Amino acid sequence: MKRFFAIVVCLLMVAALVACTGTKPAETPADKPADGLNIKVGFICLHDENSTYDLNFINAAKGACEKLGIKDYIIKTNIPEGQECYETAADMAASGCKIIFADSFGHEDYMIQAAKEYPDVQFCHATGTKAHTEKLPNYHNAFAAIYEGRYLAGIAAGMKLQEMLDSGKITKDQLKIGYVGAFTYEEVVSGYTSFFLGVRSIVPEVTMDVTFTGSWYDETAEKEGAMKLINGGCVLISQHADSMGAPSACESMGVPNVSYNGSTVKVGPNTYIVSSRINWEPYYEYAIKAAAAGEAIPADWTGTIETGSVELFELNDAVAADGTQAKIDEAKAAMVAGTLHVFSTDAFTVGGEHLTSYMADVDTDPAYTPDTEVIKDGYFHESEFRSAPYFDLRIDGITLLNESY
Amino acid sequence: MLHISKRAGLPAWKAWLIRGAAIVLALIVCAIVTMIVTGLNPITVFKTMFDGTLGSSRRIWVTVYRIVILLGISLAVTPAFKMRFWNIGAEGQVLIGAFATAICIFYAGKMPFFQNPNIPLAVKNLILIPCMTVAALAAGALWGFLPAFFKSRWNTNETLFTLMMNYVALQLVKFMIAYRGFKYVWSPNGTVVGIFNSNAALGSYGVGWLPEIAGSRYLLPALVIGILTAALYLYLKYSKHGYEIAVVGESERTASYSGIKVNRVIIRTMVLSGMICGLVGCLLAGTDRTLTDTLVDGRGYTAVMVSWMSKFNPIGMIFSSFLIVFMQYGAKEVASKPELGLNHSFADILTGIILFFIIGCEFFISYKLQFSRHKKREV
Numbered sequence: 001m002k003r004f005f006a007i008v009v010c011l012l013m014v015a016a017l018v019a020c021t022g023t024k025p026a027e028t029p030a031d032k033p034a035d036g037l038n039i040k041v042g043f044i045c046l047h048d049e050n051s052t053y054d055l056n057f058i059n060a061a062k063g064a065c066e067k068l069g070i071k072d073y074i075i076k077t078n079i080p081e082g083q084e085c086y087e088t089a090a091d092m093a094a095s096g097c098k099i100i101f102a103d104s105f106g107h108e109d110y111m112i113q114a115a116k117e118y119p120d121v122q123f124c125h126a127t128g129t130k131a132h133t134e135k136l137p138n139y140h141n142a143f144a145a146i147y148e149g150r151y152l153a154g155i156a157a158g159m160k161l162q163e164m165l166d167s168g169k170i171t172k173d174q175l176k177i178g179y180v181g182a183f184t185y186e187e188v189v190s191g192y193t194s195f196f197l198g199v200r201s202i203v204p205e206v207t208m209d210v211t212f213t214g215s216w217y218d219e220t221a222e223k224e225g226a227m228k229l230i231n232g233g234c235v236l237i238s239q240h241a242d243s244m245g246a247p248s249a250c251e252s253m254g255v256p257n258v259s260y261n262g263s264t265v266k267v268g269p270n271t272y273i274v275s276s277r278i279n280w281e282p283y284y285e286y287a288i289k290a291a292a293a294g295e296a297i298p299a300d301w302t303g304t305i306e307t308g309s310v311e312l313f314e315l316n317d318a319v320a321a322d323g324t325q326a327k328i329d330e331a332k333a334a335m336v337a338g339t340l341h342v343f344s345t346d347a348f349t350v351g352g353e354h355l356t357s358y359m360a361d362v363d364t365d366p367a368y369t370p371d372t373e374v375i376k377d378g379y380f381h382e383s384e385f386r387s388a389p390y391f392d393l394r395i396d397g398i399t400l401l402n403e404s405y
Numbered sequence: 406m407l408h409i410s411k412r413a414g415l416p417a418w419k420a421w422l423i424r425g426a427a428i429v430l431a432l433i434v435c436a437i438v439t440m441i442v443t444g445l446n447p448i449t450v451f452k453t454m455f456d457g458t459l460g461s462s463r464r465i466w467v468t469v470y471r472i473v474i475l476l477g478i479s480l481a482v483t484p485a486f487k488m489r490f491w492n493i494g495a496e497g498q499v500l501i502g503a504f505a506t507a508i509c510i511f512y513a514g515k516m517p518f519f520q521n522p523n524i525p526l527a528v529k530n531l532i533l534i535p536c537m538t539v540a541a542l543a544a545g546a547l548w549g550f551l552p553a554f555f556k557s558r559w560n561t562n563e564t565l566f567t568l569m570m571n572y573v574a575l576q577l578v579k580f581m582i583a584y585r586g587f588k589y590v591w592s593p594n595g596t597v598v599g600i601f602n603s604n605a606a607l608g609s610y611g612v613g614w615l616p617e618i619a620g621s622r623y624l625l626p627a628l629v630i631g632i633l634t635a636a637l638y639l640y641l642k643y644s645k646h647g648y649e650i651a652v653v654g655e656s657e658r659t660a661s662y663s664g665i666k667v668n669r670v671i672i673r674t675m676v677l678s679g680m681i682c683g684l685v686g687c688l689l690a691g692t693d694r695t696l697t698d699t700l701v702d703g704r705g706y707t708a709v710m711v712s713w714m715s716k717f718n719p720i721g722m723i724f725s726s727f728l729i730v731f732m733q734y735g736a737k738e739v740a741s742k743p744e745l746g747l748n749h750s751f752a753d754i755l756t757g758i759i760l761f762f763i764i765g766c767e768f769f770i771s772y773k774l775q776f777s778r779h780k781k782r783e784v
Contacts, residue, residue: 112603
């Protein structure tokens with residue numbers, strides 16, 4: 001027993017010594033405001049850096065804070081879509097954060113609850129849908145017109161298909177591509193449809209199969225989904241789910257892949273063509289600046305190509321067809337000029353008909369009542385009446401293999 | 406060389422001294438690991454842990470809430486453990502209690518009576534909250550009854566049975582909140598239910614939310630669990646039931662010879678366990694005003710540890726719960742500081758080290774280590 005305590009005492013002394021010597025270099029005062037904004041910011045993420053989706057947010061958060069010279073910020077990762085989100089948000093507000101961001105769709109209700117409790121703090125929720133109906137002055141939604149980015153990525157895919165056709169690698173009746181989606185939510189529907197329309201603007205005969213995994217992050221399911229599509233005759237794959245499942249399946253099968261949220265060129269050096277993503281940095285900067293200056297932030301904020309929110313990663317020249325960049329730039333310029341609309345009613349049909357009118361469910365309610373006319377001036381006005389997508393049409397040319405999610 | 410022998414009985418102060426030393430040792434090892442692996446000052450890390458759990462009045466409240474929930478579940482599993490009935494189904498029992506509560510809150514929110522804005526909220530909740538409580542108690546009791554009944558009838562393995570009941574409860578909840586078939590009923594958002602009755606424009610706003618006392622929603626659970634702790638302490642220590650549980654735990658044979666109906670005690674005790682779990686579930690769903698599959702968040706399993714660490718003493722559980730909550734959430738706070746540059750895994754390592762020491766020290770309390778010397782051998 002004595003010996004035991006002797007050891008304890010020794011260890012204590014050593015630790016005390018170590019602790020004392022360790023104090024000096026570790027301290028660098030963070031409270032020096034430098035010349036940056038003096039505001040405390042909180043970020044809530046569903047997963048951590050291992051998810052491409054959350055990594056995209058985390059990088060944007062760090063980037064924005066660095067740019068604005070903000071030292072005092074908190075990033076909390078692995079916050080599920082439940083009471084944990086409320087607790088985290090409320091805790092951030094209570095500990096001095098003046099603006100708080102959350103990145104996942106299911107965080108919304110919990111953010112609203114915290115927003116009601118802390119009216120002096122701004123709560124910004126990416127991908128949410130309720131800000132314009134809740135009408136809280138301190139609760140806001142944001143998204144980006146990512147369908148434009150998807151369309152551009154689709155053009156790159158179309159160019160690749162054309163190249164494969166021209167070189168005789170595939171024949172005209174093999175023109176089928178595949179898409180691995182997570183859920184049948186509007187965000188995904190809007191994403192694969194715009195991608196498909198981008199492809200079809202280059203190769204009009206193309207069709208597409210879509211399969212759903214029922215999860216935002218399930219590497220096995222995504223891999224299996226991609227394999228199923230490839231075995232079903234799809235000659236090019238894209239995806240809207242956050243793991244490396246689909247890109248790695250494509251690489252192993254030698255099938256070209258268009259990615260999302262981040263470049264997957266490391267996983268697929270021989271198959272990765274291009275990736276589109278939402279860059280959240282512009283929104284973060286904008287919202288933080290507004291909060292610091294005490295200016296109002298709109299209930300809905302939709303980033304565009306012009307704000308720098310919709311981005312394409314650099315083309316992988318080893319895979320992409322010649323002339324792809326020029327085609328993309330051309331379409332991009334037309335979008336910015338307002339002459340090209342992704343969801344132009346001339347570009348797609350539903351049940352063989354061109355639409356002239358469509359009521360979408362923009363205001364969230366439990367019954368999913370369509371409430372807003374979204375087709376005007378010959379195109380579907382996506383992300384205009386609220387920032388989050390509401391395009392939920394099943395257009396001709398796309399086959400959904402399973403709809404259970 | 407090394408001789409291990411069981412201790413006849415250690416004075417309580419010595420046992421606590423060893424426990425205290427274990428915690429100090431654990432912190433020292435954590436500090437050394439932190440230093441070596443990350444090069445950070447361990448004091449900063451501990452300060453962050455402290456700040457994350459007790460750093461502001463809000464945090465203290467949340468910590469109290471977490472403690473009482475963990476304490477409540479630990480209390481619930483204790484009678485069963487004392488009886489040597491391996492109930493590791495608290496996770497499911499709590500969740501099913503929360504589920505029953507959520508069903509009441511959700512469907513009440515759809516009823517005209519509860520939607521009527523002219524009836525004061527207090528009246529609505531005065532009707533609804535007892536219903537929620539009864540439903541939760543019943544659901545928890547059922548989840549406790551089934552394994553006990555099968556055990557006493559067909560001598561099934563209660564460890565497996567209670568464990569599997571956890572998954573049944575979990576899948577039921579997942580099915581209701583995320584399955585597309587119910588999407589329109591339960592989850593207007595698709596994968597999450599959100600906050601129940603939170604639309605301020607409707608008359609059902611606030612229906613089924615447990616009341617805030619003195620401006621804090623966390624006080625009510627604290628009061629309920631506080632009373633429960635005292636009640637369970639008395640029940641186990643002074644009641645006939647408590648005595649029967651202890652006897653059955655020592656030896657089922659002895660119990661049946663002395664005229665105790667063992668099967669009845671098992672079923673009765675498990676129903677009690679389940680009911681307390683159900684009640685905790687009700688507190689969780691009613692306080693958090695939501696239902697998610699992470700609502701219990703593994704605390705049904707952590708409670709097993711709390712109960713054992715405290716030697717089934719409800720008063721001891723208060724301290725163990727505090728300790729574990731402090732470690733877990735302190736570690737989470739450490740993980741969230743970008744200036745520390747540590748992620749969640751590191752926080753888990755720290756928690757692991759601390760638990761290792763705390764559980765390990767029980768060995769030194771129960772057993773004596775003797776380093777035998779050569780001299781002795783010669784004798």
